Amino acid sequence: xxxxxxxxxxxxxxxxxxxxxxxxxxxxxxxxxxxxxxxxxxxxxxxxxxxxxxxxxxxxxxxxxxxxxxxxxxxxxxxxxxxxxxxxxxxxxxxxxxxxxxxxxxxxxxxxxxxxxxxxxxxxxxxxxxxxxxxxxxxxxxxxxxxxxxxxxxxxxxxxxxxxxxxxxxxxxxxxxxxxxxxxxxxxxxxxxxxxxxxxxxxxxxxxxxxxxxxxxxxxxxxxx
Amino acid sequence: xxxxxxxxxxxxxxxxxxxxxxxxxxxxxxxxxxxxxxxxxxxxxxxxxxxxxxxxxxxxxxxxxxxxxxxxxxxxxxxxxxxxxxxxxxxxxxxxxxxxxxxxxxxxxxxxxxxxxxxxxxxxxxxxxxxxxxxxxxxxxxxxxxxxxxxxxxxxxxxxxxxxxxxxxxxxxxxxxxxxxxxxxxxxxxxxxxxxxxxxxxxxxxxxxxxxxxxxxxxxxxxxxxxxxxxxxxxxxxxxxxxxxxxxxxxxxxxxxxxxxxxxxxxxxxxxxxxxxxxxxxxxxxxxxxxxxxxxxxxxxxxxxxxxxxxxxxxxxxxxxxxxxxxxxxxxxxxxxxxxxxxxxxxxxxxxxxxxxxxxxxxxxxxxxxxxxxxxxxxxxxxxxxxxxxxxxxxxxxxxxxxxxxxxxxxxxxxxxxxxxxxxxxxxxxxxxxxxxxxxxxxxxxxxxxxxxxxxxxxxxxxxxxxxxxxxxxxxxxxxxxxxxxxxxxxxxxxxxxxxxxxxxxxxxxxxxxxxxxxxxxxxxxxxxxxxxxxxxxxxxxxxxxxxxxxxxxxxxxxxxxxxxxxxxxxxxxxxxxxxxxxxxxxxxxxxxxxxxxxxxxxxxx
Numbered sequence: 060x061x062x063x064x065x066x067x068x069x070x071x072x073x074x075x076x077x078x079x080x081x082x083x084x085x086x087x088x089x090x091x092x093x094x095x096x097x098x099x100x101x102x103x104x105x106x107x108x109x110x111x112x113x114x115x116x117x118x119x120x121x122x123x124x125x126x127x128x129x130x131x132x133x134x135x136x137x138x139x140x141x142x143x144x145x146x147x148x149x150x151x152x153x154x155x156x157x158x159x160x161x162x163x164x165x166x167x168x169x170x171x172x173x174x175x176x177x178x179x180x181x182x183x184x185x186x187x188x189x190x191x192x193x194x195x196x197x198x199x200x201x202x203x204x205x206x207x208x209x210x211x212x213x214x215x216x217x218x219x220x221x222x223x224x225x226x227x228x229x230x231x232x233x234x235x236x237x238x239x240x241x242x243x244x245x246x247x248x249x250x251x252x253x254x255x256x257x258x259x260x261x262x263x264x265x266x267x268x269x270x271x272x273x274x275x276x277x278x279x280x281x282x283x284x
Numbered sequence: 285x286x287x288x289x290x291x292x293x294x295x296x297x298x299x300x301x302x303x304x305x306x307x308x309x310x311x312x313x314x315x316x317x318x319x320x321x322x323x324x325x326x327x328x329x330x331x332x333x334x335x336x337x338x339x340x341x342x343x344x345x346x347x348x349x350x351x352x353x354x355x356x357x358x359x360x361x362x363x364x365x366x367x368x369x370x371x372x373x374x375x376x377x378x379x380x381x382x383x384x385x386x387x388x389x390x391x392x393x394x395x396x397x398x399x400x401x402x403x404x405x406x407x408x409x410x411x412x413x414x415x416x417x418x419x420x421x422x423x424x425x426x427x428x429x430x431x432x433x434x435x436x437x438x439x440x441x442x443x444x445x446x447x448x449x450x451x452x453x454x455x456x457x458x459x460x461x462x463x464x465x466x467x468x469x470x471x472x473x474x475x476x477x478x479x480x481x482x483x484x485x486x487x488x489x490x491x492x493x494x495x496x497x498x499x500x501x502x503x504x505x506x507x508x509x510x511x512x513x514x515x516x517x518x519x520x521x522x523x524x525x526x527x528x529x530x531x532x533x534x535x536x537x538x539x540x541x542x543x544x545x546x547x548x549x550x551x552x553x554x555x556x557x558x559x560x561x562x563x564x565x566x567x568x569x570x571x572x573x574x575x576x577x578x579x580x581x582x583x584x585x586x587x588x589x590x591x592x593x594x595x596x597x598x599x600x601x602x603x604x605x606x607x608x609x610x611x612x613x614x615x616x617x618x619x620x621x622x623x624x625x626x627x628x629x630x631x632x633x634x635x636x637x638x639x640x641x642x643x644x645x646x647x648x649x650x651x652x653x654x655x656x657x658x659x660x661x662x663x664x665x666x667x668x669x670x671x672x673x674x675x676x677x678x679x680x681x682x683x684x685x686x687x688x689x690x691x692x693x694x695x696x697x698x699x700x701x702x703x704x705x706x707x708x709x710x711x712x713x714x715x716x717x718x719x720x721x722x723x724x725x726x727x728x729x730x731x732x733x734x735x736x737x738x739x740x741x742x743x744x745x746x747x748x749x750x751x752x753x754x755x756x757x758x759x760x761x762x763x764x765x766x767x768x769x770x771x772x773x774x775x776x777x778x779x780x781x782x783x784x785x786x787x788x789x790x791x792x793x794x795x796x797x798x799x800x801x802x803x804x805x806x807x808x809x810x811x812x813x814x815x816x817x818x819x820x821x822x823x824x825x826x827x828x829x830x831x832x833x834x835x836x837x838x839x840x841x842x843x844x845x846x847x848x849x850x851x852x853x854x855x856x857x858x859x860x861x862x863x864x865x866x867x868x869x870x871x872x873x874x875x876x877x878x879x880x881x882x883x884x885x886x887x888x889x890x
Contacts, residue, residue, distance in 0.1 A: 123313035237337055241288045248288070251313065258315035259377060266317065
C-alpha cells in the first residue's frame with residue numbers, strides 16, 4: 060500500500076467502517092510502540108489462499124516484548140494443499156479446534172491498535188488480512204507498514220553499482236546481520252526475527268552505518284580458466 | 285519464547301523441561317547499540333541477560349575484565365546479591381534475552397543445580413560442576429569408545445606345524461596368552477588354556493603340532509567397531525576374547541578384561557608391570573601405559589586431583605624401579621632419588637618436564653656417578669619424559685651431589701641470589717624422596733627452612749616471583765579487539781593461574797615450616813594455623829584444581845595435535861560458556877591472593 064492510499068484510507072476509513080467499536084484503528088497512535096507481524100498462509104494466492112496462523116509481538120523502544128505477544132491458529136475455509144502443509148507443518152487436524160478468522164480478528168485488531176506494523180514482506184501479510192477485514196468491517200488496515208527487507212535494501216544496496224546481485228531472502232538477511240537462525244515458517248519465530256532485524260537496522264540507520272557489500276562476485280563466475 | 289533459546293546452554297541445562305518452558309514464556313529480547321551501559325557498577329539488575337548476538341564488556345573501572353559473547357549470561361551478582369561488582373557495556377550491537385529477576389529467583393529456589401551457577405563462592409560452584417561432569421562419564425562413555433581405544437594385545441603369529449611347547453614359549457616371551465595360528469590359507473587361534481588342557485587333561489606330548497589344539501572358527505571385530513558391539517559379540521558367541529581386524533588383517537586380540545580396563549582404567553595392572561620389569565625397555569612399556577592411563581582417566585572425567593595422585597604414584601614407582609635396575613651398588617648404598625617441582629607436589633598429569641635429583645650420604649666413585657647420571661636421565665628421556673628446561677635433572681651435577689655440598693649450594697642460592705636461585709629453592713622445597721636414603725631430603729630441606737625462616741628479606745625476595753608473570757595475566761579474560769567482534773584469544777593457564785597460587789602457597793609454607801608438598805595440603809595446613817582464611821583456602825584449592833583440569837585437557841589436545849609447546853595455552857573461543865565463567869571466577873581468586881601476598885611481604889616496595 061503506498062503512502063498515498065494509506066492516507067486516503069485514514070481519511071475515508073472511519074466513514075466506511077462497518078462497526079464503530081473499531082474506530083481506534085484510525086486514531087492517532089501515541090503508544091510509541093510498534094508491532095512485528097507474521098502470518099502463515101495456505102499459499103501465496105491472495106484470492107484463493109487462507110491465513111492459518113498469526114503472530115504479533117510488540118516492540119517498545121529497543122525491547123521486543125515477547126511475553127506480551129498475540130498468537131492464534133486459524134481454521135481455514137478450504138482444505139489445505141499438501142505442499143503448504145509441508146512448509147508450515149500445521150496439518151488439517153492441528154487446525155480443527157482452532158477459531159475461524161472472524162473469531163480471531165477482533166482480539167488481533169485490539170492487540171495491534173493503530174501501531175505501525177513491522178514485518179518481512181509485510182505488504183503480503185497485510186493484504187491477506189485485508190481480505191477478511193474488508194468483508195468484516197468494510198475497511199483495510201490503515202496502519203503504517205515497515206518492511207524490514209526494504210530497510211535492509213537501503214542499508215545494503217542503495218547506490219550499489221548496476222549488476223550487483225541483490226539478495227533479500229529472509230534467511231540471507233538474518234545471516235548477514237549475524238542473527239542466529241530461528242525455526243522458520245513458524246509465525247511467532249518469524250515475527251521475532253523480523254523484530255530483531257528491525258531493531259538492528261534501525262540502530263544502523265540512526266548511527267549512519269552501512270552494511271558492507273562483497274566485492275562484485277558475479278564477475279568471477281564468468282572468468283575463464 | 286522462541287525455541288531458539290538454547291536450553292542446553294549452562295546453567296539452563298540444569299532446568300527441567302517444565303522449568304525451561306516457564307522460563308521461555310517469560311523472556312523478552314533487548315537490543316543494545318554499541319556503547320550502551322547495560323548494567324552500571326553498584327547497581328542492581330531486574331533481569332538476567334543472556335547474549336544472543338554481540339559482545340559485552342565487563343569493566344572494573346577502566347580495566348577490561350572480560351568480554352562476554354554468545355550464550356554467556358550476566359550478571360549473577362547484580363541479580364542475586366543486589367549490586368553489580370562491575371559495569372557491563374555493549375561492545376558492539378548486542379541482542380540479549382531478558383529473563384525477569386522474579387522468574388530466575390524462583391527457579392534458583394526450586395533447583396539447586398541451577399542455583400549453583402549463582403553462588404558467589406567458587407568452591408561451591410566448582411563442586412557442583414564437578415558433580416555434573418562425573419555423571420556424564422562412567423560406563424556409558426566407555427560403551428561409546430572404539431575397540432582401538434582399548435589396550436589390545438598385538439597379534440602374534442605361529443605356524444601350525446610348530447609344537448605345543450614352542451607355542452607355550454612364544455606366549456611367555458611375548459606376554460600374550462593368545463596366538464594366531466597360520467595353517468596354509470586359514471588362520472586359527474590357540475590360547476594358553478588350550479595348551480594347558482592338552483597337556484594336563486589329555487596328556488598330549490609336548491611335540492604335538494599346535495594345529496591339533498587350535499580352533500579355526502574365529503570371531504572377530506573391526507578395530508573401528510564400538511566396544512559395545514564387541515561386548516555383544518562376546519556374549520552372543522560365548523567368547524572371552526575376540527580377534528581384532530583392521531584392513532582385512534588380524535592386528536590383535538581383545539579380551540573381556542581389556543573392556544574392564546577401559547571402564548576402570550588399568551592402573552591396578554601398571555605397578556605389576558613396573559615391578560616385573562627386568563630391563564629398561566620393559567619399563568618403557570609401563571611408562572607408555574602411565575601416559576595412556578592419564579588420557580583414559582581424563583576421558584572418563586575422573587577428578588583431576590585423583591588423576592594427578594594416581595599418576596605421580598605410578599611415576600614414583602617407575603623411578604624407583606629404574607633406580608634399582610641401573611644404579612651401581614655404591615649409589616644404591618649412599619643415594620636418595622628425589623622428585624621435585626610439580627612431580628614432587630603430586631600435581632603433574634600429562635608429562636611436561638622432569639624435575640629430579642640425587643642426594644648422596646657420602647661421595648662415591650666419580651665414574652660411577654658420571655655413568656649413573658647419564659644413564660638415568662637418558663632412560664627417562666627415552667620413556668618420553670621431556671627434559672627439564674631449567675636443567676633440574678640428575679644429569680646436572682648441581683642436582684646430584686653429596687648432601688653436605690648440596691646444603692652449601694642452597695646457602696649460596698639464598699645469600700648470593702642470581703636469576704635462577706629463587707626458582708631452584710622453590711623447586712627443591714617441593715622435593716619428595718622417592719627411594720634410597722630418604723632422610724637426606726629431610727635433612728637438606730630442614731637446613732633450607734632454617735636459613736630462610738625469619739629472614740623476611742629473603743622471603744620477600746622469594747615471594748616476589750608471584751608477580752613474575754603478572755603482565756601476562758593482568759588483562760584476565762581479555763580480548764582487546766572488541767570493536768570488530770571477539771577475536772580468538774588465548775590465556776596461559778600456567779602463568780596466569782597455576783603458578784601464582786603454587787608459589788604464593790609455597791612461600792607461606794616455607795615461612796611456617798610446613799612439610800607436606802602438595803599445594804592443597806599446604807593450604808589446609810596454613811588454614812589450620814590461621815594464616816589463611818578458611819574461605820580463601822577453599823577457594824584457592826578449588827581454583828588450582830580447576831586450572832589443573834583445564835590445563836590437562838589442553839595438554840592432551842597439544843599432545844594429540846603434536847604441538848607440545850602450546851600445552852598450557854587455552855583458547856578462550858574454544859571454551860564453553862560455563863568454563864569461561866569458572867575460569868573468570870578462578871582468575872579472580874588468583875588476583876585476590878596476589879594482593880594478599882604482595883601486602884604480606886610488602887612487595888609494593890620493590
